[in-house]
Amino acid sequence: xxxxxxxxxxxxxxxxxxxxxxxxxxxxxxxxxxxxxxxxxxxxxxxxxxxxxxxxxxxxxxxxxxxxxxxxxxxxxxxxxxxxxxxxxxxxxxxxxxxxxxxxxxxxxxxxxxxxxxxxxxxxxxxxxxxxxxxxxxxxxxxxxxxxxxxxxxxxxxxxxxxxxxxxxxxxxxxxxxxxxxxxxxxxxxxxxxxxxxxxxxxxxxxxxxxxxxxxxxxxxxxxxxxxxxxxxxxxxxxxxxxxxxxxxxxxxxxxxxxxxxxxxxxxxxxxxxxxxxxxxxxxxxxxxxx
Amino acid sequence: xxxxxxxxxxxxxxxxxxxxxxxxxxxxxxxxxxxxxxxxxxxxxxxxxxxxxxxxxxxxxxxxxxxxxxxxxxxxxxxxxxxxxxxxxxxxxxxxxxxxxxxxxxxxxxxxxxx
Numbered sequence: 001x002x003x004x005x006x007x008x009x010x011x012x013x014x015x016x017x018x019x020x021x022x023x024x025x026x027x028x029x030x031x032x033x034x035x036x037x038x039x040x041x042x043x044x045x046x047x048x049x050x051x052x053x054x055x056x057x058x059x060x061x062x063x064x065x066x067x068x069x070x071x072x073x074x075x076x077x078x079x080x081x082x083x084x085x086x087x088x089x090x091x092x093x094x095x096x097x098x099x100x101x102x103x104x105x106x107x108x109x110x111x112x113x114x115x116x117x118x119x120x121x122x123x124x125x126x127x128x129x130x131x132x133x134x135x136x137x138x139x140x141x142x143x144x145x146x147x148x149x150x151x152x153x154x155x156x157x158x159x160x161x162x163x164x165x166x167x168x169x170x171x172x173x174x175x176x177x178x179x180x181x182x183x184x185x186x187x188x189x190x191x192x193x194x195x196x197x198x199x200x201x202x203x204x205x206x207x208x209x210x211x212x213x214x215x216x217x218x219x220x221x222x223x224x225x226x227x228x229x230x231x232x233x234x235x236x237x238x239x240x241x242x243x244x245x246x247x248x249x250x251x252x253x254x255x256x257x258x259x260x261x262x263x264x265x266x267x268x269x270x271x272x273x274x275x276x277x278x279x280x281x282x283x284x285x286x287x288x289x290x291x
Numbered sequence: 292x293x294x295x296x297x298x299x300x301x302x303x304x305x306x307x308x309x310x311x312x313x314x315x316x317x318x319x320x321x322x323x324x325x326x327x328x329x330x331x332x333x334x335x336x337x338x339x340x341x342x343x344x345x346x347x348x349x350x351x352x353x354x355x356x357x358x359x360x361x362x363x364x365x366x367x368x369x370x371x372x373x374x375x376x377x378x379x380x381x382x383x384x385x386x387x388x389x390x391x392x393x394x395x396x397x398x399x400x401x402x403x404x405x406x
Contacts, residue, residue: 029347030340034333035299037354041329042303043310048322050313 082238089236106159109168109237113159115196117232118203120148123190123223138220140191142175147212148193149173155205157195159234163187166237183239190223199228292340296333320365320376327383328358334390341397357383 089110105111122145125138149160149167160167165182172183179186195202203226206213217224249257314322332354339345361379368375 030336030345030350031295033345033347033350034336034340035295035302037329037332037336038296038299039303039306041326041333042300042305043307044303044322044326044329045300046304046307047312047314048319048326051316051319051322054313055316 085238086236108241109159109166110241112236113196113234114231115158116199116228116230117157117194117196118199118206119227119229119232120193120195120206121190121223121225121227122148122193122217125221126223127221138222140180140189140222142173142180144217144222145180145191145193146173147216148206151205151212152193152195152197152202155197155202157197157202159196161194161234163192164235166235168237168239170239194229194232194234196232196234203228292337296337320369321362324361324365324376324379324383325358327380327387328354328361331357331383331386331390334387334394338390338394338397341394341401 093105093111106113122140124140127138129135129138145162149162152160162173162182165171165185165187167182170183174181176186179188180191181187205211206226208214213224332350335353336345336350339350361376361383364379365376
């Protein structure tokens with residue numbers, strides 16, 4: 001208590017002298033310690049606050065619901081518009097019965113088609129996975145579909161659809177998070193690929209030993225069935241067929257343009273021996289020699 | 292006496308506003324602990340000073356040991372997937388409140404008995 005009184009008195013005197021602007025203010029260790037700690041605290045608070053505000057700015061969690069509502073609305077709109085497109089195309093069909101137009105329309109995918117072919121069903125593995133197995137390998141990815149479709153085209157398929165979406169020349173498959181997109185349509189497993197064509201040829205192409213299915217699908221135990229069908233129905237393409245950037249050129253214009261390109265390329269390469277091969281050969285290899 | 296921490300904090304805030312640093316999100320947990328540890332040290336130091344037994348080495352030592360232990364707990368918690376750092380947060384909070392109440396008591400006594 002004695003010490004405490006002494007201390008307070010001393011401090012009080014010091015404080016008074018400091019208030020009067022006295023020159024004899026001794027800086028004490030506690031003042032340094034606590035002062036520095038407080039300064040540190042102030043700095044930390046500012047830094048932390050900055051982090052928190054930047055988190056709030058970067059993750060607008062409030063908007064999630066409104067975005068979801070917007071997506072739903074837009075999807076409903078799209079379904080409505082697609083129905084309209086289908087209706088109008090059906091209406092249009094009455095106007096031309098020319099054979100060439102007919103086959104071009106079949107090729108472009110705007111007619112629903114039927115015919116014999118095969119139906120491939122692909123699904124994620126149904127087996128319980130062991131802990132050491134990578135689940136990523138046992139689910140269907142968009143490239144599975146892409147490559148299967150490719151195999152089918154290569155085997156002479158005439159029309160293909162995936163889960164009711166017609167695959168046309170401009171169709172792209174992509175991966176968006178946990179779903180697969182065909183053009184802009186989201187599809188979910190099981191993935192059913194229908195292909196019109198010679199059914200035994202198509203099936204043989206898929207099940208070929210050492211082929212894509214045997215090497216890339218069966219080892220991962222994905223659920224796969226291939227059925228031969230006498231009658232398959234393939235729906236029309238529902239997307240847009242508007243060309244915004246491309247325009248038609250005449251044969252002569254194309255010839256001239258290609259010739260010009262060839263000339264520029266020859267000048268750039270400088271060596272006619274390489275350029276006449278039509279493809280670039282790796283360094284050190286000469287066209288037409290070897291083998 | 293109360294002016295020192297306020298002054299220090301003001302200095303720190305002004306200084307920090309002029310510095311471009313920002314704590315990465317992954318370390319936000321640690322800096323929160325550091326804030327608590329500094330608050331604890333400030334109140335502890337003030338109390339010790341009022342009690343007349345402030346020793347700078349003890350002050351610095353306890354600050355670093357406490358902060359280090361808290362950081363270690365947070366790190367282990369991260370490794371184990373359990374929020375052990377909450378334990379450190381609770382412990383610091385309790386200490387802060389205890390120091391604050393002791394400080395209040397001491398200051399109250401001081402002014403009360405002087406009259």
